[in-house]
Structures are given as structure tokens and as C-alpha cells.
Amino acid sequence: MPDRPPDRPVVPRPHACRDPRPAAHGPVDPPEAAAGAADGAAPRAVICDSWRRSRAAGGDVEIPAAPLVFDADARAAHPLDRHLERVLRRWSCVGAPVTDPDTGHVLDCIDLSATVDALHPAAVGLVAAAARLAESRLELRMQARDELLRERYLRHLRGLGGGAAALVTGTGRVLAADPEGWRGLRVPAPRDGAHLTLPDGRLAVAETLGEVFLLRAAEPGRREDGRPLLTLSLLGADPPHALLDGAALPLTLRHAEILALLALHPRGLSADQLSAQLYGDEGNPGTIRAEIHRLRDRLGELLPAKPYRLECELDADFLTVRRLLADGGADELTQAARLYQGELLPRSESPELRAERDELAVRLRSQLLDRGGPDALWEYAQTSAGQDDLEILQRLVAILPPGEPRRAAAQSRAHRVLSEE
Template identity: 45%
Template sequence: MSYGLRLRRILETGVGAPRQLINASWQRSLEAGVDPESPAAPLVYDGSLIKDVRTAHPLQPLLPMLAHSLKQMADESEHIMIVTDADGGVLWRDGDHGTMRRADLVGLADGHHWSETSVGTNGIGTALTTRKPVHVYSQEHLLRVLHCWSCSSAPIIDPDTDTVLGCVDVSGTTRSLHPATVALVATTAKLAEAQLALRMYERDERLRRRYDRLPPRSGVLIAATGRVLSGDPANLLGARIHLPEPGSTSCPAGILEPFFDGFLLRPAELSEPLPLRLTFLGDGQPTVRYGDRSLPLSLRHAEILTLLALYARGLTAEQLSYYLYGDDGNPATIRAEIYRLRIQLGGAVAAKPYRLMAPVVADFLELRRLLAGGDASAIARAYTGPLLPRSESPEIRCARDELEVQVRTRLLTCGSADDLWAYAQTANGRDDFQILERVAATLPFTDHRAAAARARLSP
């Protein structure tokens, strides 16, 4: 009788069945289609990916503490220590070098997958499934190739979200582990959870301090993970709210507005939409401010926001692509950029067609309004330079040139010497002979601005 059939016979008859924890794990593993004769755990993260996966994982900052707690014991007992992600993917491994070489043969190494659905009953996969510390000895493993291994594992559970983040494990090629091993591993996991809780409390406290500076009735303070932190004394919302999908700000409890590393929750009927403030004129870095956040912005995202602000009714991906790239544009590229932009700005950007849902306060739109009827001095103060001067977008270049011509014409026609000098400080005004000649002729000869204008006019 094959090994797999013998396992199934044991489960069916109960004769020679293992303890209940292992029995239940065998059942789950065989129902998942795991082959007991599999030679090794599968590889899920190759060398090109594992470094990025480690860096992004929330347990990465805790690795020194985990290693300090377990590595010496692993070295002395010829065992290895392992830390995995929530799916059982091995992220880090250390310990006895001889044992690590033997572990390589069964895939107990960086990047390999040790969930129950991949390799059946094992310390890592079973601890992740049950959310409890476990020890799995020798023939309790489902895979025959693991019968020379024993392991003790404990899950690490995020105190913020109550989700499993990963697992810490000690394994070795012995028939049994010291009885204290599983207790040591469980204690190490609890230490990691305590560190995570401390970091969570520190984040919460920083948010509360900023929230306490707001006017009364500013909304309910919500952590980035949905926990209710302050502003709900009657506990009407409970401990946590369900957050909407990325790109949306609406949830059953009201409207979420970004607030530093968290959110403010306002009742939908009382909430006023946050303005989107765009500063795109001049030589400086384009900036966008949404709520209390000042967001980093690439030139491409600044170009997209400019076009959506200029075309308030919205644009399709095809139209945006043409306005940005001309005939060489690819709508798929635009869709990818919009997706990234919506992650940053949430409900401020809508789709089908792409359009801005938040009230827009933009320096170039304000300049347009002033050109339609404002006085020259207001125009000179508002115009700090060309619209996105580094942009090569055909549509933005057209809008940039149009603003430049209108500003220059208005100031030459109606502007004072002060207004003309303000324009002379912009990128295009610095070497504008007509502007400089007017400044030199209008201001007193001894005025430092007239002298600077004459110097610029000199060959």
C-alpha cells in the first residue's frame, strides 16, 4: 500500500490516528490535494523578488529582535530559525550552517512556500492556519520527506488589524524538540506583537495630538486601518469602521477625508468636499495640496491634473493620451497613470470620463480669471512664471503660450513700472527687451530696478 493510501486509511478508520491537531491538519491538507510524496516546498519568490518582498514586509523592522531571541539557541542546538509572511513564504532564515544545507534539499529556505495547501501539515503552515503556536514532530508531517524534521512555530498577529502577518519557526533534523522550544517561539512571537502594538500606539498618539488642534465637531478621527481613535464618545461607530476601496471616500458612516496618516470621518450631509489646490506656475516643483496633505507630484501627474482642471467636464483616456503625447500616445499608459493618481487623491479623481470631483483652486485658473477682467497689478502678482515649463505636452504648451502672451500684452498695455518689473523676474521676462526697455524708461534713472534693466539690455 502506498504511503498516501495508508494516510487516508488511518484517517478513515481512526486506527493509529495522530493527535487531534495533526489529524485535522492531515484532513485539510489531503482535501487541498497535497501529494504526500512531494519532494520539496515550491519556490514562490526567486532571488530577484525576495529582497523587495522583505523590505516591504511589516515584520522587517523587527528582524533584529527576532534574530536576537532565537538565533543563539538555534546555533547551539543545530537548528535553524525562520520568519515567514502570512502565506507561509520564507522571508528570512538563519542558524546552523549544516542544518541549512539539509534544509535546502526540502525547500526550507528563502522564497519557498510552507502553507498547508503547499506542503501539508508542518509547523509553519499549521500555525498560520490555526493562529496558535504548534509543534510538529517527525512523522506528524504529511510529506514523507519531512519525517526527519521537527519544528515549533508561532504566528505573529497584527494588533492593529487582527490579521496574521507571518510566522516565526525553529526547525531541526531531530525526532523531537526540547519541550521549551515551542514556549520560546511563542514568547518571541508575543514580543514581536508587543513591538507592533507600541508602534501602533505611537502612531495613534501623533494623530490624536494633531486632531486635538482642530476646531470642535471637526469629525471622527480614524486610523489608516479603520480603527476609531477619537471624536465618538458615545461609541456609535464601534471600535472600527469598514474602509472603502482605494479611489473612493464614501462609506456607510459618512465621508472620509485624508488627515495626515489617517482620516477624518464626517457625516455625509455635513461634509464639505476638500479643495484640490494646484500650484503649477513658475520654475518651482509642481505641488498639489489635498486636505491637510501636501502630496509629491511627478510631472506626468501634474500634466494630467492640469488637463482635467482645464476640461472640467472630463476627458477619456484616448483624449488625455492625445493631449499629452499627440499621435504617439497610448491610452493604456494613461489608465495606469490615472490609477496611481487615484491612489494618492482618492475620490478627488473620478472615471468614465476622467474628471476632478473636488473643488479646484489652481493658480493658472485664477490667472485666467484675472485676465478676463482683473487689473494689471493683480495679474502681475499672480503670474509667477510659465505653466509647467518642463512640460512637452502639445495641449499644455498651447495653454502655456496663450497665458504668456495675454499676460505680457496686458502688462505692456496697462501695467505700471512695478508690474513690468514683477514680470521681468519670470523665466520669459528676464530677457524680454521690450519689457526691460519700458522698465528702464519709466523708473527714475537712480532706481536699482532701472539699473538692473539697463544691465540686462547691455550686449
């Protein structure tokens, strides 16, 4: 065996940090030993804090690799699966977070890593600029979507006829409000029927409009033009849900079926036509007239006869999904998948509504498989219809990159579906 060469003295290297002293000593000891460094200079507080976190997690200067903190399954689902693989003792990194402008959460981190002698001081500014550029693009997309939502749903806010109210996203951002000064503020993420506090401290009730929520603190009023607004939420809803000028309108299944059929036929239907579409060949027009009479007790002049029709503005979630699918854009497909919370009136046996229900489900699913991006597919996979859809899950696994948390979740769910077959 040849003699072991003598240890070489550690030579300080250039460093991108403002205070390079911690890196100038080569491999370093734990905080309690740092005070005995050759030049007597203690490391910065952030370095000491990092050492303490590492020691608390089981790290030690003598181990050749990072200690196991996550098992393989947990690591595969962790968004930082790749910043966990190995110890890079002589490397330095600069990073900047990319924040979601909608939720305020950190989406990812742009990182530049190199050995300390190769990392240029300008890397910090470069990485920060790249992160801000990514955030700017995300914000532009969010603003464009916000404008579409305001254009589509602002009439709900105006239809209240005064009183504190707001249109908010599912993440709690205020898209439009009365008073106008609330726009851009944030409230807790709403849920249908939940009570939230408005920016002025008043209590409000959240009511879903499909893609957004309406928060209202005052009693709803009639629209300025005199035409009320009827909102139908019938996708996956059990019981079905409706609003009339922002006020909850309780519905039986039969009344929801009648309203859905009238929404599909805005010019109106006769009692015979309604009976056939609702009951098939066994229908009785007299039964329909009795149901219409009960429904008119709630809607009054909004449901005239000869033919039966709806004399009001209408916003129905299943009609919105149909329109979004007809538009054909990628963003519209994502919105349709987000709005599609389940089948149209799943308990209905109406021949007409069953046909509409099946057609809508097939159109959405086929478009998702043909041209759906990760966001649209993931939105659909969270619904009752898509959560166990093997083709949708396998498509997600195929197009999402390795290490993406949604890919690991879709893969795990696909394995479970296969094991249950």
C-alpha cells in the first residue's frame, strides 16, 4: 500500500454570498463546534439555525447521505421530491419562490445550484427575475379569467337591488362588490350555505353560482329592469338547488325536473309535451297541471301558461357547461370540468333529462380524453363522476411530468381502481 498523502490545507474559494466566512472553512462542524473556528469568526445566525434543524431531523456531519425522513411513497407525492435526494456539501444554491396570485400559496421554486466557485453573484437577481416573470404570466391569466367571470356573473350582484354583497372566487378573492372598494380583497374560501364575514364585519351567506360564489348580507331585491334572475344548480345536486334573485328557492325533484325542461325549451312547452318529456308514454297532462300549480305558488307570474315557460332571466349550471363545451377552447374546457360537479339530476327518470344527462356526460368526458390538459383532467378527476374513472386517471399519469404531486395521486388512485376490479 502506498503511503497516504498528507492532508492538504483548505483553501478559501470565492463565494456568491455577501458574507462568505461560513463557506471558507470547507466542511463545517455543528454549531457547538463552530465557535472554535481557526479565525474565530462565528457563522451567521441563519447557518446556525439550519444546522439545528438538520440535527433535529437526524442529520450529522459524519453520515455519508441524508437521513431518511420520508419513505418512498411520501417522497413520490412530495412537491420537492428532487431538493431531498442527496447531500451537496460543497454546493451553493440560490432560489426564489413562485407564488400563485390567486391563492397566495407557493406553487414552486426556481433554483440555480452550482459549486461555490462557479456560482456568479448575479445569480440571485437572475433567479428572482425569472420567478417574478412567471408570476406575472400567471397574474395575466388570472386577470383575463376574472374578466370573463365578471362579465358572466355580474348581473347576479346587480340583481340584488342594494345591500352589501360580493362575488368571490372559490379561493375567496373578491371579483366584484357593493361597495366597489372591496374588489381585490380576500375572504375565507366560501362553501355553499356557509356564513362568512364581509370586509365591513357584517355576516353574509355564501351561495354558489357554479363558477363563483355570491355573498350577501342584505335581503335580496328585484332587478332594476324588473326581470328576476333564476339560478339553477342541478349538476350532481341532491337535493337540487335554486336561487331566485339571490334568495334560496327550495325545490322538490319533480319541480326541479320541470324547471330543467323549461330551461331546455325557452319558447315553452304545453302540458302534453311536458308530460311526455317527464313521464314518457305513461304521462298524464292532468298530473303536470297539478305540479305546475304548486310550482306557481312559488314563482307566480314568472311561470305563465299557454305554453308553460319561464318569464325571467335564467342561469343554469348544465346550460353553462354545454355552452363552454361548444366554445371549444382549452380554458373553457377547464371551466366546464370545474363546474361539472356530477350528473344532471342523477335521480331523475325523465326520458328527456336522461338523454340530456347522458349526452352532457359523454361530451365532456370525450373532449377531456381527446384534448384535455392537466388542469382540466385534474378538475374532472375531483368530481364524483371522474374520481374513479380509470381512463381519465391514466391520461393524467401519461401527461403529467415525473415528480408532479398530482401525477403521484392519480397513479395511486388508478392502482386502487385496478385492484378493485
